[in-house]
Amino acid sequence: MSDEYKDNKIEAKSADSSSGGYAPPVEHIPAKEAPEQELYHAKSFWTKWVFSQDAKVIGVQYALTATAIGLVGLVLSWGMRLQLGFPETFSFLGPATYYQSVTMHGMIMVIYLLTALFLGGFGNYLIPLMVGARDMVFPYVNMVSYWVFLAAVLVLIASFFVPGGPTGAGWTLYPPQAILPGTPGSEYGIVLMLVSLSMFVIGFTMGGLNYVITVLQARTRGMTMMRMPLTVWGIFTATILALLAFPALFVACIMMTLDSILGTSFFMPDIFTMGEKLKTGGGSPILFQHLFWFFGHPEVYIVALPAFGIVSDLISVHARKNIFGYRMMVWAIVIIGALSFVVWAHHMYVSGMNPYFGFFFATTTLIIAVPTAIKVYNWVLTLWRGNIHLTIPMLFALGFIVTFVNGGITGLFLGNVIIDIPLSDTYFVVAHFHMVMGIAPLMVVFGAIYHWYPLITGRHLNQTLGKIHFWVTFLGAYAIYFPMHYLGFIGVPRRYFEMYDSPYMTSAIGLNQFITIAALIVGFTQILFLYNIFSSVFKGEKSERNPWKANSLEWHTSDYPPTHGNFGKELPVVYRWPYDFSVPGSDKEYIPQDVPPSQVSTAKAEIT
Amino acid sequence: MSNKELNIFKLLSQKPWEPAQAALDNEHDGKTFGLSKAKLGVRTVMVVSTVIFSLFVVSYSDRMLVHDWKSLSEPWLLWINTIILIFASFIFNKAKVYSDQNNFNKSKNALLLVGFLTFSFITGQLLVWQHFVSIGQYASTNPANAFFYLFTALHGLHLLGGLFFWGKATTKLLTNNFNVSKTKQAIELCAIYWHFLLIVWLILFGLMIAT
Amino acid sequence: MFVAIIFALVIVGSIIFHFWSPWWWTPVASNWGNIDDNIILSFWVTGTVFVVVCLFMAYCVWRYRYRPDRKAEYKPEDKKLEFRLTLITALGVAALLAPGLVTWNQYISVPKDAMKIEVLAYQWGWNFRLPGNDGALGTTSVSLISDENPYGLNPEDPNSKDDILVMDADLHLKINQTVKIELRSLDVLHNFYIPQFRAKMDMIPGIISYYWFIPEKKGDFEILCAEYCGLGHYVMRGRVLVDDEKDYSNWLARQITYEKMLAQKSVEKKLLIAENKN
Incomplete structure (x- = not known):
């Protein structure tokens, strides 16, 4: 095996010399540089499936771990919803447990589920396959990345079992409240949370290094950046954001850990509590908020950009049409990524920071709406004059568009500083971010799983269960979060354990009960989905090669499903972009990326 | 080094579906930079570390303005440590030059000296810690102290990470069991990393003595 | 057909809910009624976009549903259309932002007699x-x-x-x-x-x-x-x-x-x- 790959490398190198044209010819790689890394070939079961260095296995490991911890997050949300909907019937939750559930639910869903799933899961599985690489560039580091992530998850779980329980500081962990005794888990829970987050950042940086450099340097011949599927663009840009944004979380976590353990005063101001003045003092809680949101806002796009990319590919493949405005889509991803670093303080309009910041951050925030809106237009314009197969991935993509547009426009409310004043810290915010970075990306996750499941396992998921899953999830989630915005208008603040003695609540009791019931139904449907995933591995209908007739490289590996090394003896050579569907004048309905022009009769990409 | 001209605007304005562009693209070798993966990896790590240290510096400057700030009295030992680190960086450069000339024997000696100097630096930093603790200057005593402990610890951990790779390269040279081009690259990358950490330290140290 | 109708119904349902549901804000009791005006403006502008985009999507799903004899159009991009959409969006955003910033300026400028x-x-x-x-x-x-x-x-x-x-x-x-x-x-x-x-x-x-x-x-x-x-x-x-x-x-x-x-x-x-x- 390894000898064969070596031969291939020599060929690949000789190809370098012939490159020319648009870019200045590449100088031969100087002798000093190390030769191409050889692929690591696992021998035993352990190195093949457990301590695996194969990005595909690591991707699946990431996805399974993220799903497992995500289930914990889901169950926590049920407890919260029961308390909010039926506070008198389900009185087993005290305020401490409620706040701990809120906190852990938020942190788990944002970081340990969505970030890990999109970048660790889809990123690992798809990047090497889609750019035509045999594996990630540093497979060993990639393996360590997963194990550090797993350790971070275990530390997080451990915090459920320490005295005082997990932290109940809210997922934003604002000091000084997070480490003062008025908050649950302020002694051990918060420290374990901070340690777990720091580990997550370290593990992610190892993985992120791989994703970025694989995309930049390990593409196959002919795969220019602008020939990459949008999925890769989305994950690639999101990873760069993560590499630059996670350090802020890391820094904030370390300083708060010291505040908590050593009694330093990075974030601890002069405080009078429990009848005495604390020894700490002079620190700035707002500094923490700046650091947190300097990470936190890009984090939104770390989740959203991969979703944007993946959904573009789903829509294109299942509508049998090239993605409309590919270049504009790439630009939008890059511009959104860049802008996401200058909008963070729109989470802090009511934080007491200098009010003049409001002008700047409201402007930058609303500017982001323009590239984002363009992406939406291009998705629906891709449907226009397409030939739409209403497969399950397509249904989820459509569900994504509705929920994303809905959640996106409420972002224009909250980004506009003056409108944020009455709405911030109310259920409007909760509804907004669940719609835009909870439901919308999850729609893409589900669509992507239905789309790529045949590639991973060689079998289809059960279609009937899939359709039930889609309709209940989409309609149910919409029914949860659309009305929830109006709770915010009434003025119901978020993070209230109960509020039925308040005049605002009388009209909202029925609504809260309705939301709770909808949430439970949607939650249980996800169990159905998990059942589908596990049972279809054995019982699913066998999938033929490339069932969706897609063009991108992952469907055109020598083995199906792809095996170790991804491609056979020779790496594929790319001759076109991945969106050659329904090309006029061609006899084929779709032309995969690795089909040379000579094999396509009269294949020309006509320009209109 | 990089000879590929990377103009991001030019790249992003390509129309991949046009036959003229396709003809050019088919010749592309799939690499964006004319750099090795390892070198790019080290650079990425340095970028991430730079962000971390910059955010600490920003926090430091913000915290400094509050009334309870008391500047640190830097012991003379810190100056000695700084000189040791400068020296280590200088010797590492020598090691790199020797290995470029295929003079691995000299390179090996230089590497050993670097290791000695770096460990001395870390020991020196620990001595400074001990000194502060012995005079009752704990992390919680004053925010300036807290930042001092934080900066030195983080910088020291970065150095320990570098020493791991230094150890791998040096062991290979000592046991005379090495791949020439790989070892050359390892020495070069470690040298770059040492220079980077020297610059980081000079900035942090400068910040702490200036305020 | 079925799918397109349900998506359209979701949109229509959202509009009905917005106008006819009993859940709405409490009557304003301070001078900040112009914040409410800003919210109403945002509702009209963004709501229109939401309805138009989603109904257009539902229409496409129905009109261009799969038929074996249909061939999708091949159109990598349309610069003119994209430019127009960008411009309209930018104008819409500016229309939301400008009055918002004016109100914000009032919010942070405290009158002397306060x-x-x-x-x-x-x-x-x-x-x-x-x-x-x-x-x-x-x-x-x-x-x-x-x-x-x-x-x-x-x-x-x-x-x-x-x-x-x-x-x-x-x-x-x-x-x-x-x-x-x-x-x-x-x-x-x-x-x-x-x-x-x-x-x-x-x-x-x-x-x-x-x-x-x-x-x-x-x-x-x-x-x-x-x-x-x-x-x-x-x-x-x-x-x-x-x-x-x-x-x-x-x-x-x-x-x-x-x-x-x-x-x-x-x-x-x-x-x-x-x-x-x-």
Whole structure:
């Protein structure tokens, strides 16, 4: 095996010399540089499936771990919803447990589920396959990345079992409240949370290094950046954001850990509590908020950009049409990524920071709406004059568009500083971010799983269960979060354990009960989905090669499903972009990326 | 080094579906930079570390303005440590030059000296810690102290990470069991990393003595 | 067909819910009615986009559903169309932003005639402090807090003597009196929020934040803490009562100044010492 790959490398190198044209010819790689890394070939079961260095296995490991911890997050949300909907019937939750559930639910869903799933899961599985690489560039580091992530998850779980329980500081962990005794888990829970987050950042940086450099340097011949599927663009840009944004979380976590353990005063101001003045003092809680949101806002796009990319590919493949405005889509991803670093303080309009910041951050925030809106237009314009197969991935993509547009426009409310004043810290915010970075990306996750499941396992998921899953999830989630915005208008603040003695609540009791019931139904449907995933591995209908007739490289590996090394003896050579569907004048309905022009009769990409 | 001209605007304005562009693209070798993966990896790590240290510096400057700030009295030992680190960086450069000339024997000696100097630096930093603790200057005593402990610890951990790779390269040279081009690259990358950490330290140290 | 109809129904249902559901904001009771106007404007602009985009999507799903004899169009891009869409979107965004920023400018520019009131938050309750006849609030420090001095007032500051201390969760305001509230927290983050006034700002220990408003309706309004502050966050309520001139003066007359409180406390102390001696 390894000898064969070596031969291939020599060929690949000789190809370098012939490159020319648009870019200045590449100088031969100087002798000093190390030769191409050889692929690591696992021998035993352990190195093949457990301590695996194969990005595909690591991707699946990431996805399974993220799903497992995500289930914990889901169950926590049920407890919260029961308390909010039926506070008198389900009185087993005290305020401490409620706040701990809120906190852990938020942190788990944002970081340990969505970030890990999109970048660790889809990123690992798809990047090497889609750019035509045999594996990630540093497979060993990639393996360590997963194990550090797993350790971070275990530390997080451990915090459920320490005295005082997990932290109940809210997922934003604002000091000084997070480490003062008025908050649950302020002694051990918060420290374990901070340690777990720091580990997550370290593990992610190892993985992120791989994703970025694989995309930049390990593409196959002919795969220019602008020939990459949008999925890769989305994950690639999101990873760069993560590499630059996670350090802020890391820094904030370390300083708060010291505040908590050593009694330093990075974030601890002069405080009078429990009848005495604390020894700490002079620190700035707002500094923490700046650091947190300097990470936190890009984090939104770390989740959203991969979703944007993946959904573009789903829509294109299942509508049998090239993605409309590919270049504009790439630009939008890059511009959104860049802008996401200058909008963070729109989470802090009511934080007491200098009010003049409001002008700047409201402007930058609303500017982001323009590239984002363009992406939406291009998705629906891709449907226009397409030939739409209403497969399950397509249904989820459509569900994504509705929920994303809905959640996106409420972002224009909250980004506009003056409108944020009455709405911030109310259920409007909760509804907004669940719609835009909870439901919308999850729609893409589900669509992507239905789309790529045949590639991973060689079998289809059960279609009937899939359709039930889609309709209940989409309609149910919409029914949860659309009305929830109006709770915010009434003025119901978020993070209230109960509020039925308040005049605002009388009209909202029925609504809260309705939301709770909808949430439970949607939650249980996800169990159905998990059942589908596990049972279809054995019982699913066998999938033929490339069932969706897609063009991108992952469907055109020598083995199906792809095996170790991804491609056979020779790496594929790319001759076109991945969106050659329904090309006029061609006899084929779709032309995969690795089909040379000579094999396509009269294949020309006509320009209109 | 990089000879590929990377103009991001030019790249992003390509129309991949046009036959003229396709003809050019088919010749592309799939690499964006004319750099090795390892070198790019080290650079990425340095970028991430730079962000971390910059955010600490920003926090430091913000915290400094509050009334309870008391500047640190830097012991003379810190100056000695700084000189040791400068020296280590200088010797590492020598090691790199020797290995470029295929003079691995000299390179090996230089590497050993670097290791000695770096460990001395870390020991020196620990001595400074001990000194502060012995005079009752704990992390919680004053925010300036807290930042001092934080900066030195983080910088020291970065150095320990570098020493791991230094150890791998040096062991290979000592046991005379090495791949020439790989070892050359390892020495070069470690040298770059040492220079980077020297610059980081000079900035942090400068910040702490200036305020 | 079925799919397109359901998507269209979701959109139509959302519109119906918006206009005919009973859940809507409480009537505004301060001068910040123009924040509501901004929200209404945003609703019309963004709501139109939402409805148009989603109905267009549903139409495409129906009109271009799969047929074996259909071939999709091949169109990599359309610069003119994309440029127009960008321009329209940018104009729409500007239309939302411009009035928003104008209102924000009002929100952060406090009128000169505003009466200053300090709101003091702690885990988990509210206290207030009004300036006396001098119209100025005395300076404070957390380190001065004691039983005799629950607000941490600076006894050296001449302004603090006649400050009126309202050690109660009820605050009375005079109708149509411009108020600048200065927000102070003793321990953790809080947020002084009255839904009917539409205004809100965090209270940060160590910093004094502020906002201003004019209570324009008489009534009894609930104060909610809107920044998570620990276990008792949800019970941290208070009341603002907006009175007419007469009721307000009556209430004010019953309040106690810092100086008086000090005197009372020292009398109590003397009594206590006297008792102990006996």
